[in-house]
Amino acid sequence: MFKQKRWMTGMMTACAISAGAATYHLSPDGNDERGDGSATRPWRSLTKVNAALNPGDVALFRPGVYEGSIRPPRSGTEEQPITYRSATPGAAKIVGLSNAAILIRERNHITVDGFEIAVKPGVHWAKIDQSASIRVSNVVCRNAQNVWAPFLVTATRFSRFENLLLDTNFRDPLTVKPNFNDGDGFTLDNMMDNRDCHFNVYDRIRTTRAGHTPFMLWEDCSDNVIRNCVFDGRWGRNFEFFNAKRNLIENNIITNSLFGSGNADSSAKLFVHDSIFRRNVIFRNSGNPLAAYSYQYEQMAPFSIRRSRIYFNTWSGNSGSAWSFAELVGREKIVRDNVFKNNIWSDNNPDGSPIAIEFNETIIQKENPFRSNIIHGRNIGDKVISHGYPPKYYTLAEAARAFPELFRGNFDVDPGFVNLATDNFRLRPGSPAIDRGEALTRTTGAGSGRVVAVDDVRYFYDGFGIPGEKGDLIRIGAAETRVVKCDLENNLLTIDRDLRWQQGEPVNLPFAGRAPDLGAYESGLPDSGPVIPKDLQREDDLERAERTVINCDFELEHPERWNYLWAFVRYGNATGMLDLENPAAGGKGSLRIFARAEAAEKGAPMTCIISPFGWLIDRFPMVRFSYRIPPGVPVGIAVNLPVVDGQSSLIYLGGSKALATGNLPNAKVIKLIDDGKWHQAELDVRSVRKIVPGARRIMRFRFATDNNGKPGDQYWIDNFKIERR
Numbered sequence: 001m002f003k004q005k006r007w008m009t010g011m012m013t014a015c016a017i018s019a020g021a022a023t024y025h026l027s028p029d030g031n032d033e034r035g036d037g038s039a040t041r042p043w044r045s046l047t048k049v050n051a052a053l054n055p056g057d058v059a060l061f062r063p064g065v066y067e068g069s070i071r072p073p074r075s076g077t078e079e080q081p082i083t084y085r086s087a088t089p090g091a092a093k094i095v096g097l098s099n100a101a102i103l104i105r106e107r108n109h110i111t112v113d114g115f116e117i118a119v120k121p122g123v124h125w126a127k128i129d130q131s132a133s134i135r136v137s138n139v140v141c142r143n144a145q146n147v148w149a150p151f152l153v154t155a156t157r158f159s160r161f162e163n164l165l166l167d168t169n170f171r172d173p174l175t176v177k178p179n180f181n182d183g184d185g186f187t188l189d190n191m192m193d194n195r196d197c198h199f200n201v202y203d204r205i206r207t208t209r210a211g212h213t214p215f216m217l218w219e220d221c222s223d224n225v226i227r228n229c230v231f232d233g234r235w236g237r238n239f240e241f242f243n244a245k246r247n248l249i250e251n252n253i254i255t256n257s258l259f260g261s262g263n264a265d266s267s268a269k270l271f272v273h274d275s276i277f278r279r280n281v282i283f284r285n286s287g288n289p290l291a292a293y294s295y296q297y298e299q300m301a302p303f304s305i306r307r308s309r310i311y312f313n314t315w316s317g318n319s320g321s322a323w324s325f326a327e328l329v330g331r332e333k334i335v336r337d338n339v340f341k342n343n344i345w346s347d348n349n350p351d352g353s354p355i356a357i358e359f360n361e362t363i364i365q366k367e368n369p370f371r372s373n374i375i376h377g378r379n380i381g382d383k384v385i386s387h388g389y390p391p392k393y394y395t396l397a398e399a400a401r402a403f404p405e406l407f408r409g410n411f412d413v414d415p416g417f418v419n420l421a422t423d424n425f426r427l428r429p430g431s432p433a434i435d436r437g438e439a440l441t442r443t444t445g446a447g448s449g450r451v452v453a454v455d456d457v458r459y460f461y462d463g464f465g466i467p468g469e470k471g472d473l474i475r476i477g478a479a480e481t482r483v484v485k486c487d488l489e490n491n492l493l494t495i496d497r498d499l500r501w502q503q504g505e506p507v508n509l510p511f512a513g514r515a516p517d518l519g520a521y522e523s524g525l526p527d528s529g530p531v532i533p534k535d536l537q538r539e540d541d542l543e544r545a546e547r548t549v550i551n552c553d554f555e556l557e558h559p560e561r562w563n564y565l566w567a568f569v570r571y572g573n574a575t576g577m578l579d580l581e582n583p584a585a586g587g588k589g590s591l592r593i594f595a596r597a598e599a600a601e602k603g604a605p606m607t608c609i610i611s612p613f614g615w616l617i618d619r620f621p622m623v624r625f626s627y628r629i630p631p632g633v634p635v636g637i638a639v640n641l642p643v644v645d646g647q648s649s650l651i652y653l654g655g656s657k658a659l660a661t662g663n664l665p666n667a668k669v670i671k672l673i674d675d676g677k678w679h680q681a682e683l684d685v686r687s688v689r690k691i692v693p694g695a696r697r698i699m700r701f702r703f704a705t706d707n708n709g710k711p712g713d714q715y716w717i718d719n720f721k722i723e724r725r
Contacts, residue, residue, distance in 0.1 A: 020078060021056030024049050028064030046070065056080030061115070063091035069103045070094060076109035076131065089138055091316060093118060100124035100152075110133045117141040121172070127152045133467075134159040144169040149193035149216075153200075158467060160201045168209040169711040170563060172366040186261040186563035186578070187211030187235050194221055199466045201225045207239075208232040209564070211262035219243035223464040226252065231268070232536060233257035233285070235564035240269040242286050242303055248461045251530045256538055257285040259611040259700070260564045266611075267324065271303040274488065276461060277310045279520045279529050281425055284536075285318045286613055287699075292325035293360075294335055304334040309459045311341040311440065312509075314425050314520040315348060318419070319613075319642070319699065321355035321386055321501070322348040327362035337369040341454075342437040344415045344519035345384070346376040351697040352642025352649075353393055354378050358386035365406040372438035373410045374518055379521050380412050389644045396709070411436065415519060421549035423532050424612045426521045434523050437516030439506035443476065444491070448500040450477060450484075452493040454507055460493065462486040471496075477505040540565075542722065543614025550612055550620075550722040554578060554589040562720075567609045568593055574604040574709060585626030585678045585718035593703065594714035604709030607636060609702040612722060616697055623683045623701065629674040633713045634658035634705035635685040637670060639688055649699065653683065660706035663693045678718075 003254075022037075026049055030042035037043050037052065046068035055076040061084070075081035086092035094101045096119040104110055116618060117125045125141040128134055129569045134156060141164065144150035150169055153161075171188040184433045191210035194200070195218045202225065207214035215231060215238070217224065222245040226240050227254045231238035241247070249272070257266040266287040270277065271294070290306040305325065315322035320343050325689055327335045328642050339495045345356035354377030357370070374395050375385045384391035385407070394402060396412040416431030418424040427433050440459040443452060463469035471483030476499060485494035512524025512592060521529035540549045552562035556578075568576035568591075579592035597602035629635050636655030641648045654670035669687040673679050688695045703717065 004497070011032060012514050014524070022054075024052055025057045025060050025062065026066065027062040032181065036389055053082050055109070055116055058083040058085060059317070059522070060085055060087050061092035063088050065093045065095060067095045067097055069096060069099065069101055070112055071103045072107050072110050073183060075107045078109060080134075081111050081133070081241045082703060083111040083113065084115075085111070085400045089114040092116070096123040096125070097122065100127040102126035102128070102136065102585070104131050105129045106131060107134070111135040112137070114138045114514055115140075118146055119147075119150070121145040122147050123505060124152055125166070126152065127157070128153045128156050130155045131487040132157045132159065135162070136164065137162040139163075140165045140167075141280045142167045144191075146172050146188070148188060149688075151192040153192070153194045153197055155196045156370070157197070158361045158580050160203065161205060163204040163368075163462055164206070166205065166207045166214065169211065169560065170209075171211070172621070174572060180507055181317045186559070186566070188262070189213070190216045192216065194218065194224075196220045197224060199223045199464055201227070201466060201469065202229060204228045206230040206232060206405050208434050209235045211236055213237060213240045215239040217241045217244035217247070222246050223466070224465065225464070225469065226250075228252065228530065230533060231255070233266070233539065235260050236263040238268040238285070238289075241272050242269065242297075243273060245270050245273045246394055246464065247272050248464070249275065249277045250278045250279045253532055253536075254280060254282040254289060254658065255284050255536055257287070257289055258564070258613065259287055259567055259609070260567070261566055263567065264570050270302070271305055272308050272606075273306045274458070275308040276459065277308065278312045280313045281530055281532065282313065282315045282322065283317045283423065283425065285322040286611055288324045289315070289318045289320070289322060291324040293324055293337070294328045295687075296328070302328055302334055306334065307337040307340070309339050309456065310517075311339070311343060311459065312516070312520055313343045315343070315345045315356065316425060317350075318348045320349055321358045323356065325363065325368070326360040327338065328606055329362055333362070333364055333367075336364055338368045339366070340370040340373060341440070342372050342516060342518050344374045344433060344624075346374060346415050346417075347378055347420065349642060352380050353386075353644050353646075354384060355386045355393070356384040358391065361388050363406075365403055369405065370407050371409050372436065373432055374413060374415050375407075375410050376412050376414060380414075382531050383463070384412070386646075393645055394608075413586060423536065425519065425531070427517060427519065427523045431523070433518040435513045439508055439625065441507045443501050443505040443507065445503045445663070446501065449498055450495050452495060452499075452501065452507075454491055454493055457486045457488060457491045457493055457666040459484050473505075473510055475508050475510060480510065538613050540612060541614045542612050542620045543616055548721060548723045550610070550720070552589055552720040554584070554591050555587045556580070558590060563611050565612075566591060567611070568607065571605050571607040572707070573599040573602055574606050582716070583678075585628070585680075590628075590716045590718040592714060592716050595709040595711050597711050598710055599713070603707035604713065605704050605707050605714065606709040606715070607702060607704040608717070609700050610720070611700045615699070615722070617685050617688070617695065620722050620724055621684050621686045622723045622725055623685055623721070624681065624723060626678055626680050626718040627672060628676065628678045629656050629672055630676045630714065631674050632658050632672055633715055634660055635672055635703055635715050636661060636673075636705050636710050637672070637683065638664070638702050638704055639685060640700040640702070641692060641695055641696055650687055653687060655684075655705070658705075660708040662706040664706075667691050
């Protein structure tokens with residue numbers, strides 16, 4: 001936990017040390033012994049400048065490479081922070097050799113600005129612990145290897161992390177051994193992990209290419225702002241918030257998630273309490289992009305979403321149901337007092353049932369209302385709501401009749417985006433989403449002054465007491481004012497000027513027109529909603545690619561071709577590893593899938609899955625691979641198609657002699673030889689139309705069998721490609 005006494009002691013010591021501020025210069029050509037840190041006689045090393053810095057001092061790094069750690073010896077003060085800065089933004093590179101490249105512990109008022117960060121294997125980009133008023137900005141971190149959570153923030157308050165790029169965290173494939181737990185794959189766990197963090201601002205952070213979770217807020221975090229971030233999954237899900245309390249999550253882009261190595265699924269987890277989720281765009285994700293289906297992990301409190309407001313967001317172009325939430329069965333009801341208002345769900349799950357929202361039977365309907373949202377498929381009248389398990393599907397009109405407390409007052413219309421093909425989710429002129437929004441809340445009585453009673457204060461942000469943060473600019477009726485404080489218990493807004501109001505006055509964020517627009521963007525207000533970068537196209541998107549982009553050779557020299565793609569864990573009694581000991585079909589490496597000893601009791605599915613994004617089978621119909629199957633080992637080839645009306649989407653295309661398919665269909669268009677030798681296979685996946693004539697898209701391709709793998713069973717694959725003819 002945060003040590004208040006130690007923090008105050010550090011502040012007093014820093015004030016006592018401070019005398020006059022100095023600027024110390026560093027250069028790759030500098031000299032620690034003969035230099036004095038001046039512009040004309042710069043120092044060379046981080047060790048030298050770390051020891052010298054006092055409150056108010058600035059360490060100015062000229063372009064070049066510096067080995068070691070940014071490690072301030074003492075704290076700065078509010079008026080005189082200690083600053084490490086690249087003289088030319090991005091041109092000074094810190095290479096961490098041990099522990100962390102940025103190492104801040106029990107320090108306050110430290111600024112780190114403008115660096116590129118690189119690290120040796122096993123070294124963190126940053127470790128910030130038991131600190132306050134830290135500012136890390138304009139920093140690029142790349143290629144962490146063999147380290148859990150390379151950007152680790154613990155017990156830290158009143159800090160800002162701004163304009164960061166966190167790119168690539170992976171595991172040396174040789175370390176993936178049979179004794180790894182079922183949660184591990186080739187890609188490593190979390191990237192930016194925040195624990196016991198409070199009153200922090202995470203602004204303009206872009207995370208990409210991580211294994212389990214690129215961005216994490218744990219249950220001991222509260223009063224944090226996550227704003228203007230790009231959660232660009234590519235290798236896995238986008239983030240996980242586990243019962244984090246009182247958050248503002250706004251203007252973020254959530255895209256490119258993938259069901260890949262080291263993940264149970266591709267869903268970002270939104271388990272938050274007393275929080276605001278607004279002006280976010282959730283698009284082009286694999287599977288269910290955003291979920292709050294409550295569950296319990298180890299001894300932690302059950303994860304849930306409670307007392308939160310989800311409004312002015314846009315979900316579109318995701319390949320599964322866009323929003324999923326569920327209640328723990330048989331427990332105290334914990335998914336409660338959430339409101340979903342003025343959002344847009346549209347055009348999700350291409351080629352399948354375009355499900356916008358799925359929920360289970362135990363959700364308390366009156367506690368989680370959806371109001372004034374567009375909930376649309378591809379056409380008016382599509383089934384867009386999924387309820388229960390096995391699921392039953394409803395059109396919006398049917399759902400409003402079946403579950404009126406949940407889905408009263410929503411719209412099934414095409415929202416009229418400017419251009420889906422270019423990821424432009426703004427509203428074109430004449431869109432039915434313009435001026436369609438409902439007031440966020442209303443005043444409960446007439447009054448005057450600076451304290452306003454409203455029906456529901458939870459829609460608004462008051463700055464959380466974070467220095468430099470302002471509360472929301474709002475409209476009470478036609479009058480504009482700014483929120484100073486939100487009293488959540490009594491539903492009172494304190495504002496920054498004296499006003500008069502009548503009972504029932506609408507209280508909103510600023511808008512242009514007669515009423516708020518729906519979705520993440522307010523037409524007429526050009527600064528509303530997130531700015532979507534132009535470089536978000538996946539490299540392996542088969543819907544848009546013109547050449548072979550899935551080409552897995554399982555070689556150590558270029559793991560970026562394959563290491564994040566294959567999911568072989570959490571499938572019960574089987575796992576996988578890179579094999580460099582046995583002969584491969586080509587090169588040195590292959591992927592080995594094998595049954596665990598536990599398969600003696602329950603059997604093993606022998607599963608290995610790849611989930612390429614946007615796989616239109618008429619564009620990329622050919623799958624080619626090498627395989628080696630010992631005699632009697634059951635291995636099948638199967639594909640998942642988009643789910644339509646709850647029907648099973650898994651279809652086998654063939655396999656080895658011992659394959660078991662259970663009750664699932666088998667097209668029997670390919671035979672795998674189980675003689676222990678390497679063979680090459682070629683498969684036209686359009687052959688799935690033998691079972692489903694109208695099939696257009698494949699969601700997953702898998703090697704598997706129906707739980708009849710035995711201990712000792714194993715097989716190998718190599719040189720896997722998805723190609724055009």
